Amino acid sequence: MTPAQRIAAEFATSRVALAGFALLALVLLAAALAPWISPQDPYDLARLDLLDSRLPPGARSAAGTVYWLGTDDQGRDMLSAILYGLRTSVAVGFASTALGLTIGVSLGLAAAWLGGWLDALLMRLADLQLSFPSILIALVLLAVLGQGLDKIIVALVAVQWAYYARTARAAALVERRKEYIDAAVALALSNARIIFRHLLPNCLPPLLVLATVQVAAAITLEATLSFLGLGLPITQPSLGLLISNGFNYLLSGHYWISVFPGIALVLAVVSINLVADRLQDVLDPHERR
Amino acid sequence: MLSHIVRRVLQSFGVLAVMSLLVFAAVYAVGNPMDILVNPQSDQDEIARATAALGLDRSLLEQYFIFIKHASTGDLGRSFAFNVPAIGLILERMPATLELATAAMLIAVLLGIPLGLWAGLKPRSAAGRTIMAGSILGFSLPTFWVGLMLIMVFSVWLGWLPTSGRGPTTNLIGIPVSFLTLEGLRHLALPAANLALFNMSLLIRLTRSGTREALQQDYVRFARAKGLTETRIVGVHVLRNVLVPVVTVAGVEFGSVIAFAVVTESIFASPGMGKLLIDSISVLDRPVIVGYLCIVVTLRVRPGEAR
Numbered sequence: 025m026t027p028a029q030r031i032a033a034e035f036a037t038s039r040v041a042l043a044g045f046a047l048l049a050l051v052l053l054a055a056a057l058a059p060w061i062s063p064q065d066p067y068d069l070a071r072l073d074l075l076d077s078r079l080p081p082g083a084r085s086a087a088g089t090v091y092w093l094g095t096d097d098q099g100r101d102m103l104s105a106i107l108y109g110l111r112t113s114v115a116v117g118f119a120s121t122a123l124g125l126t127i128g129v130s131l132g133l134a135a136a137w138l139g140g141w142l143d144a145l146l147m148r149l150a151d152l153q154l155s156f157p158s159i160l161i162a163l164v165l166l167a168v169l170g171q172g173l174d175k176i177i178v179a180l181v182a183v184q185w186a187y188y189a190r191t192a193r194a195a196a197l198v199e200r201r202k203e204y205i206d207a208a209v210a211l212a213l214s215n216a217r218i219i220f221r222h223l224l225p226n227c228l229p230p231l232l233v234l235a236t237v238q239v240a241a242a243i244t245l246e247a248t249l250s251f252l253g254l255g256l257p258i259t260q261p262s263l264g265l266l267i268s269n270g271f272n273y274l275l276s277g278h279y280w281i282s283v284f285p286g287i288a289l290v291l292a293v294v295s296i297n298l299v300a301d302r303l304q305d306v307l308d309p310h311e312r313r
Numbered sequence: 314m315l316s317h318i319v320r321r322v323l324q325s326f327g328v329l330a331v332m333s334l335l336v337f338a339a340v341y342a343v344g345n346p347m348d349i350l351v352n353p354q355s356d357q358d359e360i361a362r363a364t365a366a367l368g369l370d371r372s373l374l375e376q377y378f379i380f381i382k383h384a385s386t387g388d389l390g391r392s393f394a395f396n397v398p399a400i401g402l403i404l405e406r407m408p409a410t411l412e413l414a415t416a417a418m419l420i421a422v423l424l425g426i427p428l429g430l431w432a433g434l435k436p437r438s439a440a441g442r443t444i445m446a447g448s449i450l451g452f453s454l455p456t457f458w459v460g461l462m463l464i465m466v467f468s469v470w471l472g473w474l475p476t477s478g479r480g481p482t483t484n485l486i487g488i489p490v491s492f493l494t495l496e497g498l499r500h501l502a503l504p505a506a507n508l509a510l511f512n513m514s515l516l517i518r519l520t521r522s523g524t525r526e527a528l529q530q531d532y533v534r535f536a537r538a539k540g541l542t543e544t545r546i547v548g549v550h551v552l553r554n555v556l557v558p559v560v561t562v563a564g565v566e567f568g569s570v571i572a573f574a575v576v577t578e579s580i581f582a583s584p585g586m587g588k589l590l591i592d593s594i595s596v597l598d599r600p601v602i603v604g605y606l607c608i609v610v611t612l613r614v615r616p617g618e619a620r
């Protein structure tokens with residue numbers, strides 16, 4: 025049995041985790057297939073009919089199609105808008121985590137392997153950054169950078185790298201004292217080979233758990249920033265922006281414009297957290313909370 | 314102890330200096346606030362005069378040193394947008410934020426610790442499981458969305474509580490507070506509950522795991538063997554040991570509660586520092602942004618874990 029199979033088998037013993045995994049698969053599938061399964065292209069203005077604006081869930085359009093989740097103030101089908109929004113949110117979450125993980129782990133491993141002033145500098149920098157709540161750092165960065173998909177990813181990476189760098193460094197410091205690393209050094213393998221082939225794979229378990237949690241955190245943070253009007257521009261609406269738009273109509277009782285995108289956001293975040301929780305139990309049994 | 318305090322204070326100054334320079338340089342790089350502040354119809358002369366009046370014609374380093382010189386006397390510069398001292402503007406909004414954060418922390422502690430204790434003592438019971446499921450939701454649900462749901466349920470559907478603002482304030486030793494009147498409390502209830510949610514979930518988890526750990530310890534077994542009542546065992550022996558890490562976390566989290574008040578204040582249109590920050594970011598009001606961050610750092614914002 026390979027380690028991956030063993031982990032998968034152990035993961036599957038929890039029914040809650042399996043349900044979370046199934047939900048996550050559904051969310052990812054919906055996000056990936058959004059352009060093909062949406063009843064309407066929500067950003068093709070020619071297809072929108074203002075007469076259909078703010079229809080409640082289940083209402084029929086003038087043309088006879090059913091708006092299962094209602095429409096927004098511009099007559100946009102909410103189900104389609106949510107599927108596209110989910111696509112943006114999920115993409116931003118995964119892209120920023122992948123980038124942050126790569127940068128953070130590289131810096132963390134470099135700090136642990138090389139030590140000295142580089143280690144001291146990187147860790148003080150991480151300490152400094154972690155002493156601020158992530159939302160403040162992201163807010164200030166976005167204030168400086170402005171709006172845009174690339175900018176929000178930069179902000180999310182900047183928020184995340186320190187977590188990965190610290191975790192990778194801590195794991196690498198423990199691993200590098202072990203005999204297999206001594207053996208690799210004695211074999212005169214190159215530094216790059218030792219780090220990537222021997223050290224990194226053994227540091228992965230805590231990093232994987234952290235990265236899973238961070239995807240959910242990144243999606244939430246992006247939604248929060250977009251809700252505050254500092255995240256994505258209106259041309260690339262994520263779930264946060266949809267919720268923010270719906271907030272304007274919440275007080276007049278048009279609940280569906282903000283509630284349904286919110287539910288989509290919650291489903292995505294909760295499913296990721298359920299998977300992360302189980303991964304932690306399986307991969308990192310000592311750190312059980 | 315003294316050397317520890319001195320070192321921490323020096324560290325705080327170091328953080329403050331590095332942070333203010335970074336933010337100053339960054340905010341400086343963002344484009345010209347004049348574009349937003351000056352009437353677009355004004356001519357070059359007028360723009361130049363207004364730029365000089367705000368000191369924006371000097372170099373970055375010059376501007377920073379002037380800022381530091383003034384900051385050491387407690388003057389953080391004048392707000393571009395309101396043309397009043399930034400520090401005054403922030404301090405004026407501070408009571409609302411501190412009141413909200415304190416109320417949120419109180420709710421989190423007063424509900425989180427008993428619930429966590431219950432879940433720890435009876436982990437297999439229906440109540441214990443419900444409490445834990447609730448705390449997982451509290452972690453996962455985005456704070457701002459919960460805020461919207463609170464407004465929808467309690468304000469729009471049930472009509473029990475107001476949706477925005479602070480309500481009437483009364484003066485308590487010169488500080489406007491709203492928790493002394495019923496109307497003020499009604500305004501405070503939803504935002505405070507919203508802001509409390511995350512930390513309540515955190516405290517439930519901490520208390521629960523602490524309780525479960527304590528119950529296995531020899532001193533609890535010994536107390537049982539001695540025939541002490543369950544109330545005394547839990548109230549004195551378990552709780553006292555559980556509270557140590559819990560109190561530490563509650564203190565540390567106060568800083569991030571203030572930071573997250575940015576979100577809650579925006580939703581509930583509460584006139585606090587956080588709302589001021591968001592408004593200032595949208596008009597590039599540099600002195601207020603820098604001032605807000607300096608004050609938050611001074612309030613010792615400690616590690617805000619990923620939320």
